[in-house]
Amino acid sequence: MTDLETELAETIAPEIRDDLMGRGYSRRHLGRIAALLGGGVALAGTASTAFAQQSAKAVVGAVRIGSNECWTGPLPAGVAAGQKLVTEGNRYEPDDEHEKLFAAVAQVEGVPVERVTAWPGSSDPLNRVAVTFASPTRGIVTADPTYEQIWRTGAWLGVKVTKAPLTADYRHDVKAMLAADPNAGLYYVCSPNNPTGTLTPIEDIVWLAENKPKDAILVVDEAYIHFSGTQNAAKLAATRDDVMVMRTFSKLFGMAGMRLGLTIASKQIHDKMMRYDGMQVTNMLPMTAVACGTASLPLADQIAARRGQMIAAREKTIAHIKSRGLNVLPGSHANMFMVEWKGKTPKEMQAAFLTHNVQIGRSWTAYPQMSRVTVGSAEDMQKFCLALDKILMA
Ligand SMILES: Cc1ncc(COP(=O)(O)O)c(C=O)c1O
Numbered sequence: 001m002t003d004l005e006t007e008l009a010e011t012i013a014p015e016i017r018d019d020l021m022g023r024g025y026s027r028r029h030l031g032r033i034a035a036l037l038g039g040g041v042a043l044a045g046t047a048s049t050a051f052a053q054q055s056a057k058a059v060v061g062a063v064r065i066g067s068n069e070c071w072t073g074p075l076p077a078g079v080a081a082g083q084k085l086v087t088e089g090n091r092y093e094p095d096d097e098h099e100k101l102f103a104a105v106a107q108v109e110g111v112p113v114e115r116v117t118a119w120p121g122s123s124d125p126l127n128r129v130a131v132t133f134a135s136p137t138r139g140i141v142t143a144d145p146t147y148e149q150i151w152r153t154g155a156w157l158g159v160k161v162t163k164a165p166l167t168a169d170y171r172h173d174v175k176a177m178l179a180a181d182p183n184a185g186l187y188y189v190c191s192p193n194n195p196t197g198t199l200t201p202i203e204d205i206v207w208l209a210e211n212k213p214k215d216a217i218l219v220v221d222e223a224y225i226h227f228s229g230t231q232n233a234a235k236l237a238a239t240r241d242d243v244m245v246m247r248t249f250s251k252l253f254g255m256a257g258m259r260l261g262l263t264i265a266s267k268q269i270h271d272k273m274m275r276y277d278g279m280q281v282t283n284m285l286p287m288t289a290v291a292c293g294t295a296s297l298p299l300a301d302q303i304a305a306r307r308g309q310m311i312a313a314r315e316k317t318i319a320h321i322k323s324r325g326l327n328v329l330p331g332s333h334a335n336m337f338m339v340e341w342k343g344k345t346p347k348e349m350q351a352a353f354l355t356h357n358v359q360i361g362r363s364w365t366a367y368p369q370m371s372r373v374t375v376g377s378a379e380d381m382q383k384f385c386l387a388l389d390k391i392l393m394a
Helices: 003-010 014-022 027-037 044-054 076-087 097-109 123-133 149-157 174-180 202-211 234-239 267-274 287-296 300-323 346-355 378-393
Strands: 063-065 116-119 140-144 161-165 186-190 217-221 243-248 261-264 336-340 358-360 370-374
Touching: 003 027, 014 027, 063 370, 063 378, 076 287, 097 116, 097 261, 097 287, 123 149, 123 186, 123 217, 123 243, 123 261, 123 267, 140 149, 140 174, 149 161, 161 174, 174 186, 174 202, 186 202, 202 217, 202 234, 234 243, 234 261, 300 336, 300 378, 346 358, 346 370, 346 378, 358 370, 358 378
Parallel strands: 063 358, 140 161, 140 186, 186 217, 217 243
Antiparallel strands: 116 261, 243 261, 336 370
16 A cells, blocks of 8 residues: 555545445555545544534525625626527537636736645645645644634544634734744634634734744635735735745635635645645546636726725714614724623523524634624614614514
């Protein structure tokens, strides 16, 4: 058995491994199965729990402001491009759809086209980068609170996960992150951060890139960057071979159910992540999503307009909440904010909102008195404010 086969066999969740071996598969076959099915088998345990935690089951018909989705679907030109590809669904790839997407990303972000790869969302590469760069001897470092998927992946892989609290103004404390584990294999920065919506300045991200161990990777998860419209880390991933920027079309672009994400990184990083299953994940994307993403990405004015709608709804809602004597965490640059309840737990408030047909988000262990609320449409947020008033008066 080669080292890689052994390594792959060990990535399979124990219950799945038992089942496979019980059916007569050898350890060598386990490695091959993991290679064949990639993230699907290797990370079955963690991926499903991560998702279940991340987004509670949607209440159909409710005002859905719990899962950081966009309140509306893709931009009209994206819808048209996707629809056209539906009519050409008989072809695996009607035209050079992948190349057109990569070219659009390279153009919009100013990065070399060979550094761009697409995925069915960003959850797969997030798991995959952990498998590739972290191990029981090289940990993962994140902020706390942050998007927790990588914590679960790390825990499931037996990797030490170290969490450094955000600064007093809710940035990633990059110096504390490095000090917390100076020999980690992966440093994860989420900017804007989920659940606080707060940004970490690009200078801090550059500092971490320059001071982390040379062979560690810095992952900058920019799932919400289009909602902030500020400086991003794409150029850093274009010029350094140890930084990866991760994007998703699930947020501002309104494509969560269509599944499209991007990574910007060196070829060496991408190759290393792909050695498990030879690019099959990225080569088999739904063409409807690829075409929709390609058409949407360059629409700077429409992106800015959508961002503007979100900001207006967010600021009006926050003002309303504050006028009722409640505290909202400052500095969100994304379609979410954290609100601190008085006298009731986040679970109780979530249940109370549901009785008014409004589904809000959950709390994070670092901030047990707060709930994350997603910014929906102006109308959604009006319903949220009305429900809040009724709950406070009850
Ligand atoms: C910070 C962050 N990264 C990544 C993801 C994964 O999103 P997707 O797999 O839909 O691209 C999410 C989803 O909520 C997120 O909040």
